[in-house]
Amino acid sequence: MARLDFEAASLELQQYRQSGERASERVAYLASRIIKDGYSAKLKDDIWPFYEQAVTAALDVGDFRLADECIENLKRRFSSSSRVQRLVGMRYEAEGKLADAQKIYDAILEEDESNILVSKRQIALLKLRGLKSEAISALVTYLDTYYSDAEAWIELCSLYLSVHAYQKAAYCLEELILLQAANPIWHLKYAEIMYTLGDYSLALKQYCRVIDLHEDHLRAMYGIQLCASKILDNGEADGTTEALKELATERILATEVNQCTIDSIKQVVREYLSVA
Amino acid sequence: MSITIGRLLSLVGITFLIHSAYSTYQHLSYLNAVDKAESGLPIEIIAECLISVVVSLVGVVLCAGDLKNILMENEMRKQTIDKLDTAPSFITFNHRGRRAVSAHSLLQRRSHMS
Numbered sequence: 001m002a003r004l005d006f007e008a009a010s011l012e013l014q015q016y017r018q019s020g021e022r023a024s025e026r027v028a029y030l031a032s033r034i035i036k037d038g039y040s041a042k043l044k045d046d047i048w049p050f051y052e053q054a055v056t057a058a059l060d061v062g063d064f065r066l067a068d069e070c071i072e073n074l075k076r077r078f079s080s081s082s083r084v085q086r087l088v089g090m091r092y093e094a095e096g097k098l099a100d101a102q103k104i105y106d107a108i109l110e111e112d113e114s115n116i117l118v119s120k121r122q123i124a125l126l127k128l129r130g131l132k133s134e135a136i137s138a139l140v141t142y143l144d145t146y147y148s149d150a151e152a153w154i155e156l157c158s159l160y161l162s163v164h165a166y167q168k169a170a171y172c173l174e175e176l177i178l179l180q181a182a183n184p185i186w187h188l189k190y191a192e193i194m195y196t197l198g199d200y201s202l203a204l205k206q207y208c209r210v211i212d213l214h215e216d217h218l219r220a221m222y223g224i225q226l227c228a229s230k231i232l233d234n235g236e237a238d239g240t241t242e243a244l245k246e247l248a249t250e251r252i253l254a255t256e257v258n259q260c261t262i263d264s265i266k267q268v269v270r271e272y273l274s275v276a
Numbered sequence: 277m278s279i280t281i282g283r284l285l286s287l288v289g290i291t292f293l294i295h296s297a298y299s300t301y302q303h304l305s306y307l308n309a310v311d312k313a314e315s316g317l318p319i320e321i322i323a324e325c326l327i328s329v330v331v332s333l334v335g336v337v338l339c340a341g342d343l344k345n346i347l348m349e350n351e352m353r354k355q356t357i358d359k360l361d362t363a364p365s366f367i368t369f370n371h372r373g374r375r376a377v378s379a380h381s382l383l384q385r386r387s388h389m390s
Contacts, residue, residue, distance in 0.1 A: 183352065
């Protein structure tokens with residue numbers, strides 16, 4: 001087993017903490033290596049968010065031993081903290097003991113109704129039980145108070161998409177675009193929902209916005225190509241649609257196809273672009 | 277590396293700045309004592325002051341670390357969809373990845389324990 005590069009590992013874990021990416025296998029592996037190889041003392045004050053991160057990742061991959069160890073260390077330091085209790089609740093959730101988790105969250109919310117993290121866990125519990133409409137209404141109530149919480153809007157959008165309520169999911173994405181206007185991903189998702197709903201001109205505009213924010217974004221270029229084709233088929237085209245389609249095709253060929261070394265893939269893409 | 281040089285330089289610069297300030301005070305009180313007020317500061321003190329300002333300036337700038345790209349676009353390019361489209365507080369654990377991954381990591385552990 002190679003020696004663990006502690007500096008690189010702790011930097012990587014910090015980046016995962018900041019972005020919130022769900023790379024649980026990697027995080028659980030790094031966390032267990034750091035603890036097992038005895039590097040935990042080197043983390044000093046960073047060790048408490050490290051344990052929190054390790055618990056979530058460990059529960060996600062089913063490594064209950066690691067989760068228990070981290071929870072024990074956290075309990076020893078923070079004996080009466082609602083954050084640690086929340087982690088205990090999450091551990092019950094992962095085991096499947098939903099009633100026990102519910103009891104813990106109820107107790108915390110009785111003490112402090114405005115505890116944001118635990119309110120979110122309540123909603124996640126409803127999702128876990130399969131009560132999608134209750135989860136949606138709880139989340140909507142939560143968003144009435146905290147309307148600038150981007151994460152909650154993302155979750156609501158996913159819930160609406162899972163029940164095929166595309167207009168409402170589009171509304172969530174509009175809120176996200178208002179909150180984070182420079183993020184190309186919301187425009188991309190919005191464009192794809194508009195395409196699904198059949199509003200090709202709006203989808204085209206949004207795909208162009210993605211390219212504006214992130215040059216040569218492959219998915220957006222495919223989107224432009226498809227939208228332009230649909231608009232030309234419907235006969236609603238104006239002067240720019242043809243030009244956009246050609247531009248998109250040319251850029252896809254330039255970026256993806258010419259960089260690809262496998263000839264059969266190049267052939268497939270070229271055929272698709274001339275037909276679609 | 278450059279951060280330690282920066283720290284060293286700013287420390288040296290500030291020390292000399294404080295030293296030149298103290299020498300100014302000493303010189304002025306000496307002029308007062310000898311009744312030769314308004315005779316101006318010796319060139320060495322002025323030079324020391326200016327040079328120490330420049331040195332501490334360079335040191336503080338080096339301490340600041342690497343510059344980040346100003347265009348939002350270039351920062352955004354590095355972000356993948358996975359990093360942006362997540363809701364980590366709403367995570368649920370009832371997915372089949374649990375069984376698959378725990379078996380995989382158990383195998384890994386066995387292989388490097390033996």
